[in-house]
Amino acid sequence: xxxxxxxxxxRAYVYRLAEKGERVDGRxxxxxxxxxxxxxxxxxxxxxxxxxxxxxxxxxxxxxSVGEPYPDTPNTGVLSTSVEMVPLASPTFEAGxxxxxxxxxxxVVDRGIRESKMVxxxxxxITPKEKVWIxxxxxxVLDYHGNLxxxxxYGAVAALAGTTVPAKAQGMGEDxxxxxDHWPVSVTFAKIKDVILVDPSLDEERMANARLTVTTDENGxxxxxxxxxSGSFTYDEVKRIIETxxxxxxxxxxxxxx
Amino acid sequence: xxxxxxxxxxxxxxxxKGVRLDGRKYDELRPIRIEAGVLRRADGSAYIEWGxxxxxxxxxxxxxxxxxxxxxxxxxxxxxxxxMAPFSVSDRKRPGPDxxxxxxxxxxxxxxxxxxxKEQFPRTSVDIFIEVLQADAGTRCAGLTxxxxxxxxxxxxxxxxxxxxxxxKIGGVVCLDLNNVxxxxxxxxxxxxxxxxxxxxxxxxxxxxxxxxxFQKAMDLSINATSQIYELQRDALRRRYSVTLxxxxxxxxPAPPAPQAPPPEPVxxxxxxxxxxxxxxxx
Numbered sequence: 265x266x267x268x269x270x271x272x273x274x275r276a277y278v279y280r281l282a283e284k285g286e287r288v289d290g291r292x293x294x295x296x297x298x299x300x301x302x303x304x305x306x307x308x309x310x311x312x313x314x315x316x317x318x319x320x321x322x323x324x325x326x327x328x329s330v331g332e333p334y335p336d337t338p339n340t341g342v343l344s345t346s347v348e349m350v351p352l353a354s355p356t357f358e359a360g361x362x363x364x365x366x367x368x369x370x371x372v373v374d375r376g377i378r379e380s381k382m383v384x385x386x387x388x389x390i391t392p393k394e395k396v397w398i399x400x401x402x403x404x405v406l407d408y409h410g411n412l413x414x415x416x417x418y419g420a421v422a423a424l425a426g427t428t429v430p431a432k433a434q435g436m437g438e439d440x441x442x443x444x445d446h447w448p449v450s451v452t453f454a455k456i457k458d459v460i461l462v463d464p465s466l467d468e469e470r471m472a473n474a475r476l477t478v479t480t481d482e483n484g485x486x487x488x489x490x491x492x493x494s495g496s497f498t499y500d501e502v503k504r505i506i507e508t509x510x511x512x513x514x515x516x517x518x519x520x521x522x
Numbered sequence: 523x524x525x526x527x528x529x530x531x532x533x534x535x536x537x538x539k540g541v542r543l544d545g546r547k548y549d550e551l552r553p554i555r556i557e558a559g560v561l562r563r564a565d566g567s568a569y570i571e572w573g574x575x576x577x578x579x580x581x582x583x584x585x586x587x588x589x590x591x592x593x594x595x596x597x598x599x600x601x602x603x604x605x606m607a608p609f610s611v612s613d614r615k616r617p618g619p620d621x622x623x624x625x626x627x628x629x630x631x632x633x634x635x636x637x638x639x640k641e642q643f644p645r646t647s648v649d650i651f652i653e654v655l656q657a658d659a660g661t662r663c664a665g666l667t668x669x670x671x672x673x674x675x676x677x678x679x680x681x682x683x684x685x686x687x688x689x690x691k692i693g694g695v696v697c698l699d700l701n702n703v704x705x706x707x708x709x710x711x712x713x714x715x716x717x718x719x720x721x722x723x724x725x726x727x728x729x730x731x732x733x734x735x736x737f738q739k740a741m742d743l744s745i746n747a748t749s750q751i752y753e754l755q756r757d758a759l760r761r762r763y764s765v766t767l768x769x770x771x772x773x774x775x776p777a778p779p780a781p782q783a784p785p786p787e788p789v790x791x792x793x794x795x796x797x798x799x800x801x802x803x804x805x
Binding site: 305306307308309312319321323325326327329346348350351352353354355358359361362400402404406407408409 | 561562563564567574576578579580582585588603605607608609610611612613614617618619649651652653655656657
């Protein structure tokens, strides 16, 4: 079974429904799938969250270690995000070095967290120019059913929010919770013909010709965007997408915070 | 982690009464629970919690073998990939295969090669993926035990389930199923896997120092434990697939005699047991 192949029958069915504002799984066009979050799933990590977005299943673990800051930001902690699309998660994923899809996914998740200043990295400085905390966000995809951008982002935000910095083990005082200031929420849209829908399922994602991810903060301000695939959006479509991202983001944010 | 290591310096791994740090006796397994059919995309899958280990296994295939030059015109390939999540251990593991996981993948592939009816699927590959999400020593045994259930869940024909367990030596005493603390400061570790029905040993490794007598004792402990593990594997598959008489009656209550027979119920695949809870407790 190849990811690129969607049967003509399914394609026609999705088109026909979309034109009426309906979807195969009964959702409205602006309705994301159900989100389930299991916090502190992994005890070996300093923070973790397993997120199911519909049937997509992602496990995110946070590891904290002490290292050198970048020379241009000597007073701030370091954030590093990577994604493993392990072949357990889909018949189309293969073992080996990260493919462009995994790198784009990691960078888009990273951007939402970094640009929203979710974590106060200045509080993660130990000795300026010498020692800072490094946050490793590792995203492990377990079951791929579409829209890994949002599933991974929700997992990363929920995992970071529950992370304890292991200062005691490093002989640097008491452990403390990771300082979280903001709450970015990523919302991804797919365009099929001229219909735009939120949180595409696997089939919808496979037949989409364009994709747009918008990350907004608690004020509704835009913190990161990424357009993908070969299709295009009109300016009006982009404006409508941002308005929907703000609305959907407001609805999802309390789930990530609790 | 540091606390445990601190305690360990002052405390023996096993005391005079034969009680280990986690309260177990020398011949006791850690709690194990197994659940079959936990992933949607995979052809078969299983999740296992074994003490502090959390491991997922998935099976794809028999499917076209890749890379193609590995295809065997007479039989299927059995290929396993064992992988540890970066956050599964206390010091972050760099993503991707290292020498240890390549070796473990190889010995697990070979363990399953003799039980799968490979001749039925020429030119194909049966791919087994083991993801260690949280590690606490004994991950290869946990992974192999889960992979065996995942193969059955995928409907891959095989002679029997393979059950796996390790024994080792701590503080001079041969003990079953070492945890992480015991493994790090123990004297020996000996993982094995066995085909339950025939007693064939399909995986055997050892490191450390054991006398011949100690080795025999370790194997006896492991063989005994794999019988218990085999029952847990079967229970997991039964929970996933068996339907009780009550359930059948509930779905189609005895209707009053009608002139026309009711339309047959559509046959549905069992829902993957998912959600936050991974099913009832094992032992």
